[in-house]
Amino acid sequence: MARQSKRSTARRGRTFVETVVEVEGRTEKRVVELPAFEPAAWKADTALEIVGARVPRMDAHEKVTGRARYTADIALPGMLHALILRSPVAKGNVRSFDATAARAVPGVLDVLATGDAPPDTRLFTGKISYAGQPVGVICAETFEAAAAGARAMAMTFDAAPFAATFEAAVAPDAPLVRSQGNLMADSPMIEGRGDIEAGLRAADVTITREYRTPVQLHSAIEPHGAVAEWNADRVTIWESTQGIFRVREQVAAALGISQSNVRVIKHYMGGGFGAKNGAGAHTYIAALFARRTGRPVRCVLSRRAEQSDSGNRPATIQRVTLGAKKNGTLTAIVLSADIPLGVSGWEGGPAQIYHELYACPNVRTEETFAWVNSSGMQAFRAPGYAEGAFGLESAMNALARELGMDPLALRRRNFTRIDLRRSQKYSGNALRECYDEGARKFGWASREERRQASANPAAPASVVPSSSVASVRRGFGMAAQLWPTGGGPPSYAQVRINNDASIDVLAGTQDLGTGARTVLAQIAAEALGAKLSDVRSIIGDTETLPYAGNSWGSMTTPSVGPAARMAAEDARRLLLEAAAPMFDVQPGDLETKDSRIVVRDTDRSMTFAEVTKSLGDVMIVGRGSRGPNPDDVTIATFGAQFAEVEVDVETGIVRVLRIVAAHDAGRIINPTLAESQLEGGIIQGLGYALFEERILDRATGVQLNADLHDYRIPTMADIPAIDAFFVGTADTVANHTGARGLAEPPIIPTAPAIAAAVADAIGAEMTQIPLTPWRVLGALENQRG
Amino acid sequence: MRLTVNGRDHEIAPAPGERLLTLLNDRLHLPGTKFGCGHGECGACTVLLNNRLAYSCIVLAEACDSATVTTIEGLASAGKLAPLQRAFIAHDAAQCGYCTPGQLVAATHLLARNAAPDEAEIREAMSGNLCRCGTYPKIVTAIAAASRGDFKNMSSETDE
Numbered sequence: 034m035a036r037q038s039k040r041s042t043a044r045r046g047r048t049f050v051e052t053v054v055e056v057e058g059r060t061e062k063r064v065v066e067l068p069a070f071e072p073a074a075w076k077a078d079t080a081l082e083i084v085g086a087r088v089p090r091m092d093a094h095e096k097v098t099g100r101a102r103y104t105a106d107i108a109l110p111g112m113l114h115a116l117i118l119r120s121p122v123a124k125g126n127v128r129s130f131d132a133t134a135a136r137a138v139p140g141v142l143d144v145l146a147t148g149d150a151p152p153d154t155r156l157f158t159g160k161i162s163y164a165g166q167p168v169g170v171i172c173a174e175t176f177e178a179a180a181a182g183a184r185a186m187a188m189t190f191d192a193a194p195f196a197a198t199f200e201a202a203v204a205p206d207a208p209l210v211r212s213q214g215n216l217m218a219d220s221p222m223i224e225g226r227g228d229i230e231a232g233l234r235a236a237d238v239t240i241t242r243e244y245r246t247p248v249q250l251h252s253a254i255e256p257h258g259a260v261a262e263w264n265a266d267r268v269t270i271w272e273s274t275q276g277i278f279r280v281r282e283q284v285a286a287a288l289g290i291s292q293s294n295v296r297v298i299k300h301y302m303g304g305g306f307g308a309k310n311g312a313g314a315h316t317y318i319a320a321l322f323a324r325r326t327g328r329p330v331r332c333v334l335s336r337r338a339e340q341s342d343s344g345n346r347p348a349t350i351q352r353v354t355l356g357a358k359k360n361g362t363l364t365a366i367v368l369s370a371d372i373p374l375g376v377s378g379w380e381g382g383p384a385q386i387y388h389e390l391y392a393c394p395n396v397r398t399e400e401t402f403a404w405v406n407s408s409g410m411q412a413f414r415a416p417g418y419a420e421g422a423f424g425l426e427s428a429m430n431a432l433a434r435e436l437g438m439d440p441l442a443l444r445r446r447n448f449t450r451i452d453l454r455r456s457q458k459y460s461g462n463a464l465r466e467c468y469d470e471g472a473r474k475f476g477w478a479s480r481e482e483r484r485q486a487s488a489n490p491a492a493p494a495s496v497v498p499s500s501s502v503a504s505v506r507r508g509f510g511m512a513a514q515l516w517p518t519g520g521g522p523p524s525y526a527q528v529r530i531n532n533d534a535s536i537d538v539l540a541g542t543q544d545l546g547t548g549a550r551t552v553l554a555q556i557a558a559e560a561l562g563a564k565l566s567d568v569r570s571i572i573g574d575t576e577t578l579p580y581a582g583n584s585w586g587s588m589t590t591p592s593v594g595p596a597a598r599m600a601a602e603d604a605r606r607l608l609l610e611a612a613a614p615m616f617d618v619q620p621g622d623l624e625t626k627d628s629r630i631v632v633r634d635t636d637r638s639m640t641f642a643e644v645t646k647s648l649g650d651v652m653i654v655g656r657g658s659r660g661p662n663p664d665d666v667t668i669a670t671f672g673a674q675f676a677e678v679e680v681d682v683e684t685g686i687v688r689v690l691r692i693v694a695a696h697d698a699g700r701i702i703n704p705t706l707a708e709s710q711l712e713g714g715i716i717q718g719l720g721y722a723l724f725e726e727r728i729l730d731r732a733t734g735v736q737l738n739a740d741l742h743d744y745r746i747p748t749m750a751d752i753p754a755i756d757a758f759f760v761g762t763a764d765t766v767a768n769h770t771g772a773r774g775l776a777e778p779p780i781i782p783t784a785p786a787i788a789a790a791v792a793d794a795i796g797a798e799m800t801q802i803p804l805t806p807w808r809v810l811g812a813l814e815n816q817r818g
Numbered sequence: 819m820r821l822t823v824n825g826r827d828h829e830i831a832p833a834p835g836e837r838l839l840t841l842l843n844d845r846l847h848l849p850g851t852k853f854g855c856g857h858g859e860c861g862a863c864t865v866l867l868n869n870r871l872a873y874s875c876i877v878l879a880e881a882c883d884s885a886t887v888t889t890i891e892g893l894a895s896a897g898k899l900a901p902l903q904r905a906f907i908a909h910d911a912a913q914c915g916y917c918t919p920g921q922l923v924a925a926t927h928l929l930a931r932n933a934a935p936d937e938a939e940i941r942e943a944m945s946g947n948l949c950r951c952g953t954y955p956k957i958v959t960a961i962a963a964a965s966r967g968d969f970k971n972m973s974s975e976t977d978e
């Protein structure tokens with residue numbers, strides 16, 4: 034690896050260097066402490082036995098027996114329950130807040146309202162900027178008592194004019210959503226390369242379309258929640274979070290106490306998908322009440338609050354122009370996008386993938402981010418890229434139709450081996466293999482025969498049941514994906530060999546349901562030469578574990594994985610140094626396998642336990658950290674998805690029959706768990722394509738579908754046959770485990786692939802998701818003219 | 819009132835308005851049954867109530883006098899995992915695991931009614947249990963495998 038030789042001098046002393054890390058599509062420069070050593074990369078042909086194996090999820094037993102403890106399961110003696118009171122108006126002020134009757138409800142202990150929370154929590158300011166905003170909170174002996182207290186509250190509000198849509202927020206006389214104005218600073222954000230005018234002039238064909246994507250809600254089945262307990266001046270917080278250290282930092286800052294006086298614990302969590310990246314109102318409330326009352330407090334969001342005020346993927350309007358030569362070569366890509374973010378958020382817009390996915394010399398994007406009077410956005414699985422892919426990939430499919438070209442051939446024609454946005458190489462890029470393998474498994478080339486067969490009831494049964502209704506049409510579509518996901522420092526890990534030779538991997542990371550516990554144990558067992566059954570991952574506690582960053586940006590495996598490997602290699606080195614005299618050999622003469630130390634080329638061996646027992650109480654502790662990312666190279670995942678659908682042209686109902694998904698994420702540590710993540714992403718993408726859309730009442734700004742009944746996520750009955758798999762091999766440039774991240778990529782191409790298949794079925798383009806029956810019927814109607 | 823939960827009798831006075839879910843979680847210390855919505859929308863709180871599926875979040879505790887309840891904690895017997903539980907482990911049918919207790923209870927009920935459901939029947943019967951992690955394909959596979967008897971006669975040594 035180039036970076037090892039380049040930095041070898043720096044590595045002798047402890048040095049801090051800068052490295053580039055990509056988080057949720059944003060590039061950040063970070064200072065990183067160089068590790069004492071970095072193991073040589075596990076190459077594609079390195080013989081590995083535990084890494085790459087389909088071992089069962091290591092915490093599955095707890096999960097299937099109901100023993101896994103989630104935040105809301107934490108029940109402490111004397112624990113109180115907090116219930117958040119919320120604003121019914123989208124903008125204005127709390128006019129009156131009378132808690133007298135609520136306080137008189139049996140079991141109600143305390144009420145917090147305007148002015149009762151420290152400013153850094155941004156809670157209860159009295160000013161309202163979206164419907165559903167917390168205005169106060171009730172704390173009671175039981176949840177039922179808190180609910181009764183809430184019913185007894187007398188609150189009135191002054192409602193002011195609000196702007197809940199992009200159009201309303203940018204109107205000349207719009208009410209101010211934020212005091213600095215309704216546009217995010219630096220809006221519009223413009224980025225480009227080449228010469229757009231020349232590119233458009235050079236085009237034989239240009240198309241222009243407007244695409245719209247909805248607000249999508251994370252909808253984790255476990256709502257956000259926290260339990261807090263104080264002990265003198267220290268607080269312990271059990272939190273359902275993707276970032277225990279980030280919650281610690283935020284709580285310490287908001288409460289004005291030191292980080293070492295805040296302990297954040299997360300054993301299990303019921304999904305995050307980006308919405309659980311830090312402390313929230315529930316966290317501060319639990320901590321504040323627990324301090325006031327001297328008793329532990331649990332604050333778990335209601336489903337209504339979860340669906341209306343725990344983050345979302347913002348809506349986008351994307352105006353896209355593509356120019357291409359007759360042979361499909363792109364000459365220009367132009368995007369102008371409007372993104373209403375809510376009252377808070379960041380610039381996770383749709384533009385990035387427009388710069389990255391194709392070999393087009395001329396690209397220009399313009400994104401206008403507006404603040405609107407609705408709940409703030411949060412990162413949601415592949416933020417920006419899922420939205421952007423719907424625009425870009427739908428436009429590519431429209432261009433293919435315009436050119437009379439196979440959409441797959443159009444993508445192959447515009448494949449880029451290098452990252453044109455940053456003018457540098459990719460660490461690895463198997464997108465072409467994704468196209469090839471995906472198309473082969475899908476039967477892309479023979480899709481017309483499938484269509485014929487499906488229209489002919491006498492044809493042999495296909496792999497999927499087909500409707501026999503005469504109004505049902507079959508369609509096929511595809512889309513591609515890219516997602517920057519190399520992970521990066523800082524991340525630390527320790528590997529501890531106990532004196533019975535059981536092995537603990539310690540890292541302050543968290544498992545969202547992704548499989549981090551299993552993956553880290555596999556990596557450590559492989560590096561150490563231990564049996565996997567001897568290894569356990571201990572994660573999710575800021576007080577006892579070394580730092581790791583948030584589990585966002587598909588970063589955990591490529592960030593913490595290398596640290597765990599290095600810690601295991603370090604522990605192995607120590608173990609061999611201890612064992613060498615016992616065999617009267619040099620450490621270099623020893624090998625490890627199956628928790629056994631063997632003198633190379635002999636039959637002399639000892640188990641790890643024999644060695645550690647003879648060491649007495651000495652504990653072997655290996656330390657590892659994540660090194661810097663390689664310079665001048667982009668680390669990304671790639672993928673292609675193919676969809677087959679049926680559309681009933683009389684009812685407008687879309688049924689997805691089949692998704693084939695081929696992805697490249699470098700080395701796969703555990704294919705079974707990784708495939709589960711692919712399937713999960715595809716299913717969320719299917720929801721985005723077909724059903725999911727937050728609806729706000731235009732008159733009041735109140736959300737009309739803040740539940741799981743009217744906000745519909747996919748059920749088991751909606752799921753197509755999914756064939757999701759990986760192509761590609763170890764990425765030895767990215768990091769020494771060869772793995773990139775993979776949780777977010779699969780959601781990216783699903784919606785445009787499904788929309789393309791629907792368009793193919795009905796012969797009319799779909800420019801807005803979700804593809805509800807009325808939108809499908811509307812598209813048919815428009816086409817008839 | 820009297821209530822039998824996972825084969826154990828309890829004498830308990832329900833609080834006014836208390837839901838079966840709260841009673842199980844907070845009073846009988848059986849946290850395996852999960853809160854997802856509180857409105858009968860998600861299935862995370864699914865239990866067997868007198869051998870029928872019930873969303874425990876919308877069942878009033880006081881309506882459960884003399885009832886028999888089975889929760890996720892009652893699926894393994896004498897420390898031996900039920901075949902469905904083994905199937906869920908083997909087929910990776912739990913990602914975050916939060917919906918899993920409800921899924922397993924619903925699947926148990928399905929197989930009790932229909933020992934050999936086909937895929938369409940599994941999908942239909944399980945469609946009241948939401949999973950945001952999208953574990954559905956693996957859950958279908960696991961249920962089908964368990965119904966084939968794949969996990970009936972496995973050793974229980976490593977179970978508990």
Ligand code: FES
Pocket residue numbers: 852853854855856857858859860861862863864873874875876
């Ligand atoms: S918690 Fe009972 S159905 Fe959702």
Ligand code: FES
Pocket residue numbers: 254303304546911912913914915916917918948949950951952953
């Ligand atoms: S496994 Fe996470 S919700 Fe089902």
